[in-house]
Amino acid sequence: MFVYPKNYDDAKKEFIELTDELKKQGYHLFKSQFEISDGLFIDKVVIKAKKEAKNRIVFSSGLHGIEGFVGHCAIKHFVTTMINTLSDETEIVIYHTLNPYGMKHLRRSNENNIDLNRNFSSNNFSNENKAYKKAIDFFTPVTYKGIKTANIAYYKNIGKAILKHGSETFKEATLLGQNSFAEGIYYSGKTFEKSTIYMLNEFNNLFNDVGKLVYIDLHTGYGPRYQMSVVNSLGDKYQTINMKKECDYPLILGEDSTDFYDIDGDMIEKLYLIKREKYPNIDFYGTCFEFGTLGDSTKKTIESLKAMIFENASFFKPQTENFVIYSDKLMREQYMPSEEEWRKKANLDFNKALKEIVKFKNI
Ligand SMILES: [Zn+2]
Numbered sequence: 001m002f003v004y005p006k007n008y009d010d011a012k013k014e015f016i017e018l019t020d021e022l023k024k025q026g027y028h029l030f031k032s033q034f035e036i037s038d039g040l041f042i043d044k045v046v047i048k049a050k051k052e053a054k055n056r057i058v059f060s061s062g063l064h065g066i067e068g069f070v071g072h073c074a075i076k077h078f079v080t081t082m083i084n085t086l087s088d089e090t091e092i093v094i095y096h097t098l099n100p101y102g103m104k105h106l107r108r109s110n111e112n113n114i115d116l117n118r119n120f121s122s123n124n125f126s127n128e129n130k131a132y133k134k135a136i137d138f139f140t141p142v143t144y145k146g147i148k149t150a151n152i153a154y155y156k157n158i159g160k161a162i163l164k165h166g167s168e169t170f171k172e173a174t175l176l177g178q179n180s181f182a183e184g185i186y187y188s189g190k191t192f193e194k195s196t197i198y199m200l201n202e203f204n205n206l207f208n209d210v211g212k213l214v215y216i217d218l219h220t221g222y223g224p225r226y227q228m229s230v231v232n233s234l235g236d237k238y239q240t241i242n243m244k245k246e247c248d249y250p251l252i253l254g255e256d257s258t259d260f261y262d263i264d265g266d267m268i269e270k271l272y273l274i275k276r277e278k279y280p281n282i283d284f285y286g287t288c289f290e291f292g293t294l295g296d297s298t299k300k301t302i303e304s305l306k307a308m309i310f311e312n313a314s315f316f317k318p319q320t321e322n323f324v325i326y327s328d329k330l331m332r333e334q335y336m337p338s339e340e341e342w343r344k345k346a347n348l349d350f351n352k353a354l355k356e357i358v359k360f361k362n363i
Contacts, residue, residue, distance in 0.1 A: 002073035002343040008104035011072045015096045018079050019045045037111050040100035053091040055212040055363040060095040063116050065102015069336040071218035074350045090363045118177030118188035119196045120270035127264040131173035135161050139184040141316040147326050185308045188265050207279040215286040220335045223292030228349035231288040247356035291346050307334045
């Protein structure tokens with residue numbers, strides 16, 4: 001069962017201890033850290049293959065800050081119970097917490113309010129989110145009098161926004177990413193962030209010297225509550241079709257465009273682009289594991305947006321102490337559910353999906 005570390009510092013400490021333990025067991029590994037802001041780091045560990053490396057598997061967590069708690073638990077499970085099931089010819093690379101500020105402060109976005117999974121732009125941040133601009137009133141952070149008035153205002157405003165702009169426009173507005181409102185949610189920024197620049201450099205190293213690369217990015221918040229989704233790139237449709245045939249896993253997405261929402265600046269899509277441009281011959285598979293939390297009905301989508309809107313309002317505007325505690329709780333339940341049954345199932349799903357991928361890719 002996934003058991004969350006208390007905070008970012010404990011997660012980092014536990015990760016370092018886990019890698020020290022591997023060293024004691026005889027693994028050869030290299031550790032490094034990259035400072036993002038004061039005392040906050042991306043920790044990287046490379047665990048060398050026992051023989052000459054022909055394959056490489058990569059895990060990254062916490063691109064969306066707070067989602068790094070579940071990501072940490074998944075990495076811990078892999079390191080403690082699954083690492084010895086890999087081939088002797090597979091090297092492992094782990095990036096622990098790509099957005100340490102967000103993990104430390106229980107936010108999705110980073111120290112500049114940027115959603116890093118909208119920051120790997122392939123078109124110089126030129127995408128315009130017109131729907132977001134239209135519904136800007138809804139996304140503007142305000143001070144609330146208290147929890148009750150905030151809820152009344154939220155449901156009234158979201159009802160108004162959907163009536164005025166239509167539910168499709170509104171959905172597009174929320175998820176696509178936007179570069180026009182720096183204090184809004186899903187802000188992509190207009191230039192690459194420090195974490196992004198660091199990872200873009202890393203990507204070239206990851207593609208080098210091996211024939212096969214598997215990259216798994218760990219997320220929470222999207223999809224059905226009790227079934228982790230394996231979210232493949234739409235650009236890798238044929239591999240997805242093969243996976244669905246060969247892997248014994250019930251929820252593999254990416255075969256058609258209705259499977260997932262469009263976003264610009266997605267990290268996995270950027271990896272595919274680099275592969276196509278510079279490393280066409282490598283056997284590459286990149287995916288996101290999405291641990292669903294609230295669920296995927298319209299009602300639940302509205303609830304999950306509420307957590308983000310309230311947390312963002314708490315970050316940018318003065319609020320009552322009770323409201324801050326309330327919005328913090330909504331965020332935790334949305335991105336790191338406390339329920340035991342959920343944490344048990346998340347662990348089982350991670351184990352199952354990874355086992356199937358390791359078999360499928362023969363790594
Ligand atoms: Zn995420």
